[in-house]
Amino acid sequence: MKIQFHNTLAGCIEPFEPIDPPNVYMYNCGPTVYDFAHVGNFRSFMIADVLRRTLELLGFHVHQVMNLTDVGHMTDDQLADGGGEDKMVAAAKRLKQAKKQGVAPVDNPDDPYQVAQYYIDAFIEDARLLGLKVSNEYPQNMPRATQYIDGMQEMIKKLLAAKHAYIASDGAVYYSVESFSQYGQLSGNTIDRLRSGAGGRITDEHQVVKRHPADFLLWKPDATHIMKWDSPWGAGYPNWHLECSVMATTLLGQDVIDIHMGGEDNIFPHHECEIAQTCGATGKELFSRFWIHARHLFINGEKMSKSKGTFYTVRDLAAKGISPVAVRMELVKAPYRMNANLTQQGLVDSARTVQRLRDFSTDLDRRCDGAVASVDLTHPALEAFGSALADDLNIAAAMASLFAWIQQDHSDAAESLAVLRQMDRVLGVLDLGLADNQEAGGDLEIAETCAAIDQARAQKEFEVADNLRQQLVDAGYEVHTSKGGTTARKKLA
Numbered sequence: 001m002k003i004q005f006h007n008t009l010a011g012c013i014e015p016f017e018p019i020d021p022p023n024v025y026m027y028n029c030g031p032t033v034y035d036f037a038h039v040g041n042f043r044s045f046m047i048a049d050v051l052r053r054t055l056e057l058l059g060f061h062v063h064q065v066m067n068l069t070d071v072g073h074m075t076d077d078q079l080a081d082g083g084g085e086d087k088m089v090a091a092a093k094r095l096k097q098a099k100k101q102g103v104a105p106v107d108n109p110d111d112p113y114q115v116a117q118y119y120i121d122a123f124i125e126d127a128r129l130l131g132l133k134v135s136n137e138y139p140q141n142m143p144r145a146t147q148y149i150d151g152m153q154e155m156i157k158k159l160l161a162a163k164h165a166y167i168a169s170d171g172a173v174y175y176s177v178e179s180f181s182q183y184g185q186l187s188g189n190t191i192d193r194l195r196s197g198a199g200g201r202i203t204d205e206h207q208v209v210k211r212h213p214a215d216f217l218l219w220k221p222d223a224t225h226i227m228k229w230d231s232p233w234g235a236g237y238p239n240w241h242l243e244c245s246v247m248a249t250t251l252l253g254q255d256v257i258d259i260h261m262g263g264e265d266n267i268f269p270h271h272e273c274e275i276a277q278t279c280g281a282t283g284k285e286l287f288s289r290f291w292i293h294a295r296h297l298f299i300n301g302e303k304m305s306k307s308k309g310t311f312y313t314v315r316d317l318a319a320k321g322i323s324p325v326a327v328r329m330e331l332v333k334a335p336y337r338m339n340a341n342l343t344q345q346g347l348v349d350s351a352r353t354v355q356r357l358r359d360f361s362t363d364l365d366r367r368c369d370g371a372v373a374s375v376d377l378t379h380p381a382l383e384a385f386g387s388a389l390a391d392d393l394n395i396a397a398a399m400a401s402l403f404a405w406i407q408q409d410h411s412d413a414a415e416s417l418a419v420l421r422q423m424d425r426v427l428g429v430l431d432l433g434l435a436d437n438q439e440a441g442g443d444l445e446i447a448e449t450c451a452a453i454d455q456a457r458a459q460k461e462f463e464v465a466d467n468l469r470q471q472l473v474d475a476g477y478e479v480h481t482s483k484g485g486t487t488a489r490k491k492l493a
């Protein structure tokens with residue numbers, strides 16, 4: 001079977017073959033744990049999950065690492081100098097405000113470890129609700145940056161020794177982009193173009209002279225920072241880019257990995273800097289052979305916006321009656337190299353798709369009467385499904401082949417069930433969230449009723465809206481309508 005993916009580094013689709021088959025070493029940039037992750041964040045994590053599961057279906061043994069950033073990710077993360085404030089500081093400020101109003105989720109918002117742990121716990125919970133496989137390997141394969149400070153200092157020492165890094169006049173350690181001729185290769189930037197300003201400043205407010213505007217921070221001495229560690233360059237903290245280079249190479253145990261993934265906004269500067277650091281420290285020509293990037297997620301055709309209340313988290317959607325398995329299906333089925341668009345209708349359709357697959361599975365299960373069959377990729381239906389995914393994760397073709405197959409005759413129920421189960425190794429929807437006996441369709445009705453209430457209100461049909469609301473209340477739901485729309489939550493007995 002031909003396996004090929006789009007490689008941002010090459011700018012085209014390339015045949016995929018791991019360095020050390022059947023092993024595949026893959027890293028994807030994880031969340032910065034200063035807030036709840038929203039569905040847009042989960043889009044790129046979900047694509048990494050689909051890629052991992054696809055490779056597993058194709059017979060590879062995938063080693064996946066996804067980090068948790070709990071220090072050094074600045075609010076102006078496009079600036080090479082690390083502009084703005086640490087996102088963990090921003091979280092502490094926000095939670096202090098919440099504490100004044102009596103709603104802080106942690107005892108001490110000034111303790112960044114407490115803040116980080118709170119959002120890590122929330123992230124792992126959401127990731128498991130969405131069926132991300134790597135979240136079942138937490139904490140082994142989901143490292144926290146603060147656990148790898150020693151390794152980061154070691155990498156800085158190597159970069160200094162190799163003249164890829166230098167200490168500026170205020171003691172901060174910078175990477176010298178001119179020392180690495182491939183800098184810009186991933187993003188299509190050139191060092192000359194970066195000189196004209198996009199990458200950073202030669203001189204900051206302390207009149208620190210960098211050698212090149214795009215030279216980026218590795219270590220920032222700052223005795224006042226919320227999290228700091230002793231180092232040969234003074235007490236301070238590492239920059240965000242450095243963390244991924246160290247966690248990827250340390251935990252995967254490879255200087256050169258097979259696949260590095262992230263969202264498209266990670267390409268520059270984050271991934272460009274990761275390549276420069278890792279290659280500078282290892283002396284290898286490559287850090288990762290494939291760079292695979294997911295595009296953005298829009299909500300109702302627009303960028304997610306805090307002010308419009310469309311920064312949906314998994315728990316926001318659950319409160320609207322949308323089950324995580326519907327969110328998973330919606331994220332899985334969107335082609336990764338196109339912007340995805342999350343809509344209420346799309347989620348409702350996805351919940352229906354899941355229900356259809358579950359009904360089909362239940363029917364096969366009933367008919368096969370305990371008989372068990374095993375199938376491999378030579379089975380025509382599975383071959384069609386697998387080869388579609390092997391072709392740059394063509395999920396649309398894979399789903400089309402799945403539904404065409406469902407229409408066929410299934411006289412051998414045990415064999416068909418085995419095929420469906422193999423396909424679900426990638427989709428991951430048949431068993432997700434069934435522990436509480438909640439069918440996808442049960443949630444769907446509630447979501448549809450909430451949507452109908454909002455529609456009636458928008459058309460000023462308040463009597464209709466009130467009747468629908470009463471139906472939900474009678475069914476044991478608490479109904480809440482706000483600017484962001486109507487949500488319903490099952491009342492606890």
Ligand SMILES: [Zn+2]
Pocket residue numbers: 028029030244270274
């Ligand atoms: Zn990263």
